Amino acid sequence: MTSTSDDAGRGLPGTLAAAVDHELVIKKSRFLAHLAPARTVEEADAVVARVRKELWDARHHCVALVVGTHADAQRSSDDGEPSGTAGVPMLEVLRHRDVTDVVAVVSRYFGGVLLGAGGLVRAYSGAVSGALDAAAGGGLLLRRARRTVVRLDVPHADAGRIEHLLRDWARTYDAVLEDVAYAQAARFTVLVPPGEVARLRADLAAASSGRLVPAAGEDRVVDLPAGPRPRG
Template identity: 65%
Template sequence: MDVPDPAPARYPSTIAAPLEHELVIKKSRFIAQVAPARTTEEAEAVIAAVRRQYWDARHHCVALVIGTHADQQRSSDGGEPSGTAGVPMLEVLRRRELTDLVAVVARYFGGVKLGAGGLVRAYSSAVSEALDAARTVRRTPAVRIAVEVPHTDAGRLQSVLREWADHHEAQIEDVSYASSATLTLLVPPAHLVALDASLAAASAGRLVAVRGETVVMES
């Protein structure tokens, strides 16, 4: 009887693609854009693009989280009262355990003051609702594995390993051909022993999984 592998450790997730969402509260328009950004330079480019697009908005408020472990975090109230915009937006990103993304909210004032509490709710809701519509990209640590296979067995072993990967939260990263075929996989550390056993069974013990560096795998 197979014993299930423990769930792999996880890094903060990110999102797959940019997304825009508009929220209207008491005639004020809150236009939120969330976008992937792996560096502060990419985040700054997104911020600059939003400011150009919505150049006549009264406020441009920002929150960003960068780094595999979410170690770079920044926010700006964009002229709103201190603590009413950027920090609430950043808290949404933190609560959702997200990284490598930037959130920008452009506000067009509708003539009715919302008060500090109203602004906090509006900015956090705008970002939260935008993220609700975004596709989340899950991140886990994985070991890069290389399996060298004779050409005559490459097709069969690729099929076997693809099916194995589908059931073990792994990915086939690459297949290359030279004097032999090399299959490269990304495998969560908890599933390495299972891979060795499956590979041995599929090749009568002839093939070996060569372990390489640990990387971040996205799914």
């Protein structure tokens, strides 16, 4: 498949498909990292409030969050740890790993041994890094890309054949075939890399002797599996 800037998603940061937890123990201090999807600051605040309630006996609940399609809003909190030793290092991990719409909460149970500023930085950043590694290993990391919404009405008699074609086409060109809506005709909705819309039109025309003409609509940002992109 020919790569284009549109197909690359214009460098959009990725996100999480679901929450993930990770525990790090350093000199008897326990650092419990909880990362969760959050599309707004309000959603992130709700996650933090829930963690504080569930782990009420932890000494600190340090926070970093990044939200917005282009990582527009970013915040962090040391929650009583020495300034700059917790929230900011956590936030730097989220930035470095290029994720957004994510909130990270690291709750610390003090083990009785002081770690020093450098030790705290390594612990809090390491807890978030470990959680992101766990997310990657569990298939919970998603990449984001811009896709053009293409709709196509197909007579019921041809629906099965065209659905098979579109599923193969979507796998080859990194598109998404949404659920089919059945009414007077079968309506297919395909989320297509902007640079591949013309190719889809040509392939459908070839498969239908020019009878099927898809209609391209708005662009949408979609979440996609983080694995290797298919190649045509």
